[in-house]
Amino acid sequence: xxxxDNTTRDMLGRSKNVSLGKALLALQKxxxxxxxxxxxxPLDNGLHRITSHPIKAPEDLPPYPxxxxxxxxxxxxxxxxxxxNNPAYMEITGEVKMGDMPLIRPxxxxxxxxxxxxxxxPETDSVVRLEDTVNIAEDMIEIIRGVAPGINVIGTxxxxxxxxxxxxxxxxxxxxxxxxxxxxxIKNISVKQMLRVGIISTGDEIVPFDxxxxxxxxxxxxxxxxxGFIRKAGAIPxxxxxxxxxxxxxHAAAKTAMEENEIILFSGSxxxxxxxxxxxxxxxxxxxxxxxxxxxxxxxxxxxxxxxxGKPVFGLPGHPVSATVCFEMIxxxxxxxxxxxxxxxxxxxxxxxxxxxxxIPSAGGRKDFVRVKVRRKKDNKTFQIDPVLGKSGxxxxxxxxxxxxxxxxxxxxxSKGDEVEVELx
Amino acid sequence: xxxxDNTTRDMLGRSKNVSLGKALLALQKxxxxxxxxxxxxPLDNGLHRITSHPIKAPEDLPPYPxxxxxxxxxxxxxxxxxxxNNPAYMEITGEVKMGDMPLIRPxxxxxxxxxxxxxxxPETDSVVRLEDTVNIAEDMIEIIRGVAPGINVIGTxxxxxxxxxxxxxxxxxxxxxxxxxxxxxIKNISVKQMLRVGIISTGDEIVPFDxxxxxxxxxxxxxxxxxGFIRKAGAIPxxxxxxxxxxxxxHAAAKTAMEENEIILFSGSxxxxxxxxxxxxxxxxxxxxxxxxxxxxxxxxxxxxxxxxGKPVFGLPGHPVSATVCFEMIxxxxxxxxxxxxxxxxxxxxxxxxxxxxxIPSAGGRKDFVRVKVRRKKDNKTFQIDPVLGKSGxxxxxxxxxxxxxxxxxxxxxSKGDEVEVELx
Numbered sequence: 001x002x003x004x005d006n007t008t009r010d011m012l013g014r015s016k017n018v019s020l021g022k023a024l025l026a027l028q029k030x031x032x033x034x035x036x037x038x039x040x041x042p043l044d045n046g047l048h049r050i051t052s053h054p055i056k057a058p059e060d061l062p063p064y065p066x067x068x069x070x071x072x073x074x075x076x077x078x079x080x081x082x083x084x085n086n087p088a089y090m091e092i093t094g095e096v097k098m099g100d101m102p103l104i105r106p107x108x109x110x111x112x113x114x115x116x117x118x119x120x121x122p123e124t125d126s127v128v129r130l131e132d133t134v135n136i137a138e139d140m141i142e143i144i145r146g147v148a149p150g151i152n153v154i155g156t157x158x159x160x161x162x163x164x165x166x167x168x169x170x171x172x173x174x175x176x177x178x179x180x181x182x183x184x185x186i187k188n189i190s191v192k193q194m195l196r197v198g199i200i201s202t203g204d205e206i207v208p209f210d211x212x213x214x215x216x217x218x219x220x221x222x223x224x225x226x227x228g229f230i231r232k233a234g235a236i237p238x239x240x241x242x243x244x245x246x247x248x249x250x251h252a253a254a255k256t257a258m259e260e261n262e263i264i265l266f267s268g269s270x271x272x273x274x275x276x277x278x279x280x281x282x283x284x285x286x287x288x289x290x291x292x293x294x295x296x297x298x299x300x301x302x303x304x305x306x307x308x309x310g311k312p313v314f315g316l317p318g319h320p321v322s323a324t325v326c327f328e329m330i331x332x333x334x335x336x337x338x339x340x341x342x343x344x345x346x347x348x349x350x351x352x353x354x355x356x357x358x359x360i361p362s363a364g365g366r367k368d369f370v371r372v373k374v375r376r377k378k379d380n381k382t383f384q385i386d387p388v389l390g391k392s393g394x395x396x397x398x399x400x401x402x403x404x405x406x407x408x409x410x411x412x413x414x415s416k417g418d419e420v421e422v423e424l425x
Numbered sequence: 426x427x428x429x430d431n432t433t434r435d436m437l438g439r440s441k442n443v444s445l446g447k448a449l450l451a452l453q454k455x456x457x458x459x460x461x462x463x464x465x466x467p468l469d470n471g472l473h474r475i476t477s478h479p480i481k482a483p484e485d486l487p488p489y490p491x492x493x494x495x496x497x498x499x500x501x502x503x504x505x506x507x508x509x510n511n512p513a514y515m516e517i518t519g520e521v522k523m524g525d526m527p528l529i530r531p532x533x534x535x536x537x538x539x540x541x542x543x544x545x546x547p548e549t550d551s552v553v554r555l556e557d558t559v560n561i562a563e564d565m566i567e568i569i570r571g572v573a574p575g576i577n578v579i580g581t582x583x584x585x586x587x588x589x590x591x592x593x594x595x596x597x598x599x600x601x602x603x604x605x606x607x608x609x610x611i612k613n614i615s616v617k618q619m620l621r622v623g624i625i626s627t628g629d630e631i632v633p634f635d636x637x638x639x640x641x642x643x644x645x646x647x648x649x650x651x652x653g654f655i656r657k658a659g660a661i662p663x664x665x666x667x668x669x670x671x672x673x674x675x676h677a678a679a680k681t682a683m684e685e686n687e688i689i690l691f692s693g694s695x696x697x698x699x700x701x702x703x704x705x706x707x708x709x710x711x712x713x714x715x716x717x718x719x720x721x722x723x724x725x726x727x728x729x730x731x732x733x734x735g736k737p738v739f740g741l742p743g744h745p746v747s748a749t750v751c752f753e754m755i756x757x758x759x760x761x762x763x764x765x766x767x768x769x770x771x772x773x774x775x776x777x778x779x780x781x782x783x784x785i786p787s788a789g790g791r792k793d794f795v796r797v798k799v800r801r802k803k804d805n806k807t808f809q810i811d812p813v814l815g816k817s818g819x820x821x822x823x824x825x826x827x828x829x830x831x832x833x834x835x836x837x838x839x840s841k842g843d844e845v846e847v848e849l850x
Contacts, residue, residue: 044649044652047657068744098630098670098699099630101639117643119641158819159820167824174653175650175749176653178652180823182645182646183644185638203523204523204524205542205543209607209612212610213488215489215526216525216526216527216544218542219608221605224607225600227603228601228603274523320608324600346827347777350771350774350775352771376770390583391583394584395601396605425601
């Protein structure tokens, strides 16, 4: 779906940018979920991985009814009507040993002592809590609160029923999910391979960050920032070095990155020459090529969104701040779409409400991501929101900030005193 | 600060539990921030690590003034008053090559073409954006919007000033922080060692999750759940196996775990015998020993909080659900206190507001953590909140849930139709 409307004569994306919403919709049309292969990992390495199949319970859990309280296993009918004023007296004729299968039933009208997790002895159906009893002799209790059948007992299969789906396809595994799988004795799990994201930096002015830059050169910050965001997103970054302003080198690096990754990011120089070369190279990598060139966001406007043989390719602006906004707002949704991860209807960001401490101008028709600091007022729980001052190219503004204040397309600026909501980093 | 008030005669914590707030305050009094050693890691491995020192900029960034736009480097005074109706005409007498140090100044009244990131040539002080010019001949432009000095230029040290602290002590490094450090050429960073958390499971009824349980036994879920939460918190879990109901084995495992970790978690059996033994062993590990026994939360009430020779030791309930609540509400704050991480005034959880779809009873004086599902209404953006039904011991309730609805001590239950806020997992 090539969109010539969104490109200007010189492909700089300087006029008629599409909205962020439309850009994401265009991306979504082209992206196939679950686009990586499956692999099997030990349960202990499963945290935050995405399931490749629905997982069913291979057995009932618990396999036998267990007590959920410390107390006494009883026949509920023996306790009916017992209360503080009218207690039931009962002899303790045994004790359920933890970890043992109780084979003996308490004699009618008597009870067994039981701890939380102990198996319910034959013929008993409920547990009277320790705190609802009074010990009146070593082997005799007063029950001051009767129970109904099943009370304080977790029945066979009440946690999980054999054959029922417990965890869905495309679920990002949380600690409790791993616990459930452990409870079912599942030692290895099939998950989607982690997405691999190739990073190619471009530009004659960029040197690797661990080299001393000659005058006029600058260290490569973008690769490091992007690798951090890729890891944070649960994917694997791979560097392909810095490509100078030479088409053959650029093309060779892009081809290798395309072969070895599911997503490719070009980042770096905003020089017109390299930008044009970037578009040409992206177009050569596969169909349909560039689908969006220029999005109505600030910062991040000149971003290029492409799909080449089913793989998303992004041309990110040279400023680390702009590159960050483009990553979070465009590349991250692409990663989630490719993962096919569920629960996507839940909000994805920590938000905080506060009072804006300054006017912030903004052009209508553009989504602005303003970096802001958050302070807490000493007297109460109100938060104060200040924009971080500084040039948009300055990475220090991203470091000083706690999050973004998003100003939507329909709004022209915000005023001091407005209640606003901040997306925390 | 031993608190005998909070322990019952039999140390089961069944009466007069302290509030969660008081328990955390007691813990805070005893915990020393930054309690691990420092280590040096390559920048690329620094994500989410905690800085052990403030980090100053060793140089100005940028080292020379650079353009923040594509356009023309000019003397601002040559453009004063230029507008659409009254444009300034200017000859293009050169171009700044990306990555080169420009040594030649444009002749007075002329300009050099420049790309974003290019160095400002001598005697120029500002950049006119490409979009504020019209090319009227190959080497001649009309400027339709004048600039003031410094416009579209980022000056020497404007991003970071040499010697200024850029990143504070105790800061958890985000992708943008790594980018800033890359920009300063910092290859290795000193960070706090990751906290190590030992996990000891107890109970005769527990078997390792990868073994087939005999009748009456149950697989160890807690260790797996806790290890997941520990990893999620950026710490390192270490298993010390399952300790049966035998004091010497229990004590040996506890001693080893104390030597090898900064935090120790006992988890598992709720059987009274093991619980009492657990308290005895914790008391033997160092001063002051148990500081809180029993917290007014549901689930999680019987939790034990101890400090032994400066190391927090927690006795967690046997149910994975209760253990999870205790981990998130008590152990996690301890980890953060020990890390000494900053920004702690910011909310830590993703929250979502919605309408409660059922009445939920709750006892006053107790903080309830109700597991809830979140649904989005089709017609709009409202969320509907349903409690997950099921016994509190059932781990499947944690897996089906999207988060906790917290019912505070001062509230006795919530009603259907109430607007409530959910802490998402």
